[in-house]
Amino acid sequence: MFDDEYFMKQALQEAQKAFNKNEIPVGAVVVSEQRVIARAHNLTELLNDVTAHAEMQVITSATNVLGGKYLTDCTLYVTVEPCPMCAGALRWAQLSRLVYGASDEKRGYSTISPFLLHPKTTVTKGVMANECSELMQTFFKNIR
């Protein structure tokens, strides 16, 4: 039951919250020992802050819960491929595993450099990719 789809659905719920606030709909959760320990969604518009990506907030939140700086035994689920800023943050956090839904060919970290993540971080991509990218497409259709 607690598979990647299960946790990606939780991240999608966060993305939906962003969507409902007219934010670019990206959501993320951090999972440790099969349990969601932190959740966040993009708040760049509301906070007027380019650093308020879902991943950045969920890193801060998860490390607060764990009482340490590192996410060495955690999996981070995010609906869209992280940008270089977020990938750089995940490197500092020494994330164990990254799972993302939709790829971002234009702004995703892997287009710029696959070496932005920590060398020990394993990556799974494409989990519920259609649902994740449909939410993005609907958002950008609505604002055009």
Place this chain on the structure above:
Amino acid sequence: MFDDEYFMKQALQEAQKAFNKNEIPVGAVVVSEQRVIARAHNLTELLNDVTAHAEMQVITSATNVLGGKYLTDCTLYVTVEPCPMCAGALRWAQLSRLVYGASDEKRGYSTISPFLLHPKTTVTKGVMANECSELMQTFFKNIR
């Protein structure tokens, strides 16, 4: 009088504050129209948060002051070359000009990818580089 050295000295004062708190001594200021509108220093240990680099905090702080998400008419002074996370954040903020002191051959953004910054950001490096790197070297000598 208000030249790059003048503002780098302000960033160095921030770095010294980090040093005094046993934080890796990096300081940053954002300048708009010859005026310092935000200052910050690294607080990753105190906040237990890998995202609490001087640059990340000073971006958030400066955009709060300006009431917008962008630093299109600003110069950011930082004592050490930004890492990829911070360079990625500066890209989102569309920073006009970056000035840094010491280069970071191991973890600096330019080693990983010079394309992490916004294409319109101009870069000046090496301003008070000796002072900036001496503070770092003293810090790392002390903790060994």
